[in-house]
Amino acid sequence: MQITREAPVRISLEPSNHPYLSGPWTPCHEEVTVDELEVIEGEIPADIDGIYLRNTENPVHQPLGRHHPFDGDAMVHQVSIKDGKASYRNRFVRTHCFTEEQIVGRSLWGGLMDPPGTSTRPGFGAHGGLKDTGSTDIIVHAGTAYATFYQCGEAWMLDPETLENKGKAPWAPIDGVSAHPKVDEETGELMFFNYGVHAPYMHYGVVDRAGRLVHYVPIPLPGPRLPHDMAVTKNWSILNDMPLYWDADLLKRDIHAARLHDDPTRFALIPRHGQPEEIRWFQAEPTYVLHWTNAWEEGSEVVLEGYHQSNPMPDPLEEFGRYAHMMAYVDEHSFECRLHRWRFDLATGECREERLSDRIVEFGMINPAYAMQPSRYVWSTTAKPGWFLFNGYVRQDTQTGEEQVFELPDGVYASESPIIPRKGATSEDDAYLVTFLIDENAGTSELAILDASDVAKGPIARTRLPHKISSGVHATWVERDMLGG
Template sequence: MFNVDESLVLTVPTEDQTDNPWLRGAWKPQRREYAVSGDEMKVIGEIPRDLNGIYIRNTHNQAMAPIGIYHPFDGDGMLHAMRFDDGKVEYRNKFVRTTGFLAEQGAGKALWPGLLQPQDYTRRGWGSMGAMKDNAGTDVIVHSGQIIASMSQGSEPWSLSPTTLETLGTKSWAQLVPDGLASHYKVDNDTGELVFFNYPITAPFMNYGVVNKEDNLVHYVPIELPGARWPHDLGITKRYSILHDLPYFFDPDALKAGRKKLDFHDEIPARFGIIPRYGRTEDVRWFEAKPAWVMHLANCFEDGDWVVQDGCIWDNPVMPPVQNPNDVYGRIARQLDKHATHTHMYRWMFNMVTGEVREFPLDDEVVEFPVVSNDFVGRDYEYAYASLFLPGHWMMTGIKKFELKTGNVTRTEYGDGRFGSEVCMALRDGYTAEDDGYVITFVNDLTADTSECVVYDAARIEEGPVCRIILPERICAGTHACWVEGDRIDGENRVLAEAR
């Protein structure tokens, strides 16, 4: 059985109606919303009984025939969730009903242009460009008993039920953050606080905030930057947050003329600003490092006088060339090709006493979307899990586990024609070690035209899946995912292991 909202208007072209590769194949939009119990899905292997919580993944799933050139990050947000409860599972998927989504549903057509043609907008938009639809299709996290879904460039904080995926509206504090919520906000499982930022194209060019465990905005301050920037992530430790001022930003002259042209400036150092969690712009301690762009962090922590930041550095953020400069789809593919940008694990260390900066690679293999378990966010940690990528494509082919204390690595690959999503590390009930749990992802099998939720033993990913749950339909390739533990579904009730 499946549920379909018959009132949905879907004008996006089918595969035989378009040559856009980002609306075909792995990126083919899904047209149905499901609510399916485990009894209605095929399960290969045994679902662990000590795995309790919800794995939620966001997806750019276009509903309307797009205006102009469609970029894969333009699509409407659609959440996919697999709930685990004492050996039982339930799967759901649902569009995020943002204001933009509902307006287009009412109009029966697309009303906003996408990422590549913001100048073509005819009505007010959202995000740091101010011209795009708020699709809420990039990031997703659960805080204070509700999902928050957002668009990368700055979004209203869209709130959804973690159990039904129903859109509840925007957060009560949304009106207090007019520049929205950028990816990637972080939750400290110890305090229940959510830390976030945004980056408008007008002064002060960044804002920074904290929402407490009761879902009240308790801190929101401007952060003064030299100009408009295009950061993507921030880090947290137990006492600090790490803000990014990177040399990848809009051309100032073009911006004055109303055009939004992003350039990487390899002559300008990257700056990382370390601010006390409840600090202000005058409290930020800025550190300079080699010019770079950073999309996603694995984790940050404090080690004596040092603040340590681990993440994926882009060695070559400049738009890579394509054989045919008129091939717009080829240009998109090259920009998204992690092998062209040589994205790999890297460490930055900032000494809060001496001001010294140390930086060095942790590994040279191309990976992205590094994650750690929620209980170890902001703490010294041992294990990170990142996604491997197919050369020439934005396709995740497997998982690489990094053992940071020893330098050892292990890996698993999904197989020919099989491509995954961002993984999450879910600690098992009563865990006794940092990797005592499961790694979860959705995998699309393009040959069999199926999708499945795949669960690995986090300590032994190389042994292959513990179980595979076949979904009712192949789903669209997606972006970010999150895990919410069973004791956090209704609110920030987590008790960390050392406090038990």
């Protein structure tokens, strides 16, 4: 394993027993390139040809206040696979905030749980006082990778093959770009949204294949909201207004405290290039949803699938002491998320709902060849109770309810895991699942590939990474032939 190391970054972070600065969340601070990874089990399938990218919360400086797992600096980990071989590299995302903190050698901005006035410089995003880390999501559009921030940032560009930083997106509006833009590979369009504390509280936009902002309209809401994801079909974009949002009285004092309100869930369906007056609003049972898996059109209906939360404001996990609230708010078992389906009837204006599984799951992927069309399978992750750590996979059949389960050994944790269609695939699950694994028992990390049609049998190939990486958030896969834009 030939390793090339980049010049070290400035670090002021001290060793800590904080649950999200230690163990599988211990930050990785070195940037390296490995031309060929060592295969330690099985063989890398020869018909895989593309790039796996995963974004990571990876702080380099000592927090000014209380650390939240979503405060970390963005580090993108990449594996490029071709001809049965894999290479690896990782790089920090050089946002303006990362660069400024590198200059002074310390933190300049407070975190999600810190009181007003913690930051020493004006902040960014919907929250206002945070730094734009770009550490939440990672997608590829027209040959460029975009690292985005869930509180709305400037969308940071990287070359998906070299991870060279290319600055902020020139099309990003002043109100920013939330995590989870969606890409339609057929039209080459990217759809995004943002949100904030000033009316109209949300905007929706479309970027074309050439990287030009060609559509940008307000989505009027009753007040500040906390949407996290959006969904798209071939003709509609789906945004939401959910009852978990900031307390209005505390917000007047610049305190950002989320509360569950006595409101229904509302969905805004807007034509892809539509105007505010064309929005179709649908009402559903109160909930909160972090992530959608797919959406499509079916006759007069628009169908949406995602992870419904039964308990969006969970009680603190008292066994974690001073971290009790934080641990509950990132624990899937506390907020009880399950695969769910909503049907919006455009003819009647009615919304119907159904639970697809009783299993606690989140952070799922579909076969990307079935995006925006009826899909049968979702590959979800399971989580360690009490923790934001993935400990296995479930292939969920939304037609029959059948579930295939693969549980990782104790102390081994996974990443969000894209699905790679096989070349010449003959079915929706004729595909691979790709992921990073963190082995706390051995202090190592690896790339693993599973057969998407039979995840229960575990990895069919594993390769060793040069260092232990930190646990993280979102990931994507891009076929090599899509990198030309």
